[in-house]
Amino acid sequence: MATFKDFRNKVKPNWCPGCGDFSVQAAIQRAAANVGLEPENLAVISGIGCSGRISGYINAYGLHGIHGRALPIAQGVKLANRDLTVIASGGDGDGFAIGMGHTVHAIRRNINITYIVMDNQIYGLTKGQTSPRSGEGFKTKSTPEGSIESTLSPLEVAIAAGATFVAQSFSSDLKQLTSLIEQGIQHEGFSLINVFSPCVTFNKVNTYDWFKENIINLDTLEGYDSTNRLAAMTKLMETGSMITGLIYQNKEKKSYENLVYGFSQEPLAHQSLALSQAEFDNL
Ligand code: SF4
Ligand code: MG
Numbered sequence: 538m539a540t541f542k543d544f545r546n547k548v549k550p551n552w553c554p555g556c557g558d559f560s561v562q563a564a565i566q567r568a569a570a571n572v573g574l575e576p577e578n579l580a581v582i583s584g585i586g587c588s589g590r591i592s593g594y595i596n597a598y599g600l601h602g603i604h605g606r607a608l609p610i611a612q613g614v615k616l617a618n619r620d621l622t623v624i625a626s627g628g629d630g631d632g633f634a635i636g637m638g639h640t641v642h643a644i645r646r647n648i649n650i651t652y653i654v655m656d657n658q659i660y661g662l663t664k665g666q667t668s669p670r671s672g673e674g675f676k677t678k679s680t681p682e683g684s685i686e687s688t689l690s691p692l693e694v695a696i697a698a699g700a701t702f703v704a705q706s707f708s709s710d711l712k713q714l715t716s717l718i719e720q721g722i723q724h725e726g727f728s729l730i731n732v733f734s735p736c737v738t739f740n741k742v743n744t745y746d747w748f749k750e751n752i753i754n755l756d757t758l759e760g761y762d763s764t765n766r767l768a769a770m771t772k773l774m775e776t777g778s779m780i781t782g783l784i785y786q787n788k789e790k791k792s793y794e795n796l797v798y799g800f801s802q803e804p805l806a807h808q809s810l811a812l813s814q815a816e817f818d819n820l
């Protein structure tokens with residue numbers, strides 16, 4: 538049986554020392570081992586950005602795709618081989634700016650994959666510009682007077698779009714993050730896990746200490762019901778989306794694969810795609 542170490546390859550991550558993405562990778566490895574996967578059962582598909590490099594560091598099937606397009610590729614991988622556990626991953630710029638159209642439609646399609654977003658509220662790879670997740674007034678080289686645009690709340694968008702699994706965590710909370718990734722993998726449908734993953738090099742506002750001071754862990758709130766869609770939306774709006782934990786889960790809605798006629802048969806990857814001579818002759 539594979540351990541978390543089996544999901545690490547020999548490539549040394551070139552993230553800056555202290556980058557939150559190291560912990561996200563560790564949590565993915567642990568979660569994969571904890572749910573009983575072997576490296577050959579897993580595919581990690583990523584987009585472009587510092588966090589997008591993650592697919593090159595995990596010992597599994599992997600594809601480092603193009604900017605904002607991790608989800609279309611990941612959905613294709615899953616539909617072609619439904620035996621694989623598929624994780625899509627990337628940053629907030631990748632998934633919530635250029636890729637936001639794909640994100641919304643992947644959510645409402647509810648294909649059984651897990652999307653992990655490393656949200657550092659900035660564009661790190663291109664050396665620090667304002668992202669859709671940056672706070673109002675946030676100063677960067679692209680917004681020297683401070684951002685005047687509203688900050689996007691992707692989790693509110695996700696719930697409005699019909700998401701069946703919405704969670705959020707902090708890269709420093711490895712235990713919670715690992716558990717949420719395990720739950721996301723086991724969820725029968727699309728799971729979105731947004732992870733506050735600080736960029737220590739370019740974001741000097743949303744630091745580890747800032748997150749520690751501002752995060753509200755749902756586990757500490759009495760009576761929170763993660764099956765209540767309205768309560769989830771209300772809590773996100775009340776807190777400026779600063780909650781961590783399992784925010785919303787709907788186990789009733791069937792996944793896309795379960796609803797498509799004939800998909801209960803062999804995955805595409807196991808079928809012969811070419812017509813045999815006999816099949817051709819009988820057309
Ligand atoms: Fe991480 Fe920021 Fe460095 Fe990119 S620039 S590796 S996001 S710390
Ligand atoms: Mg980012």
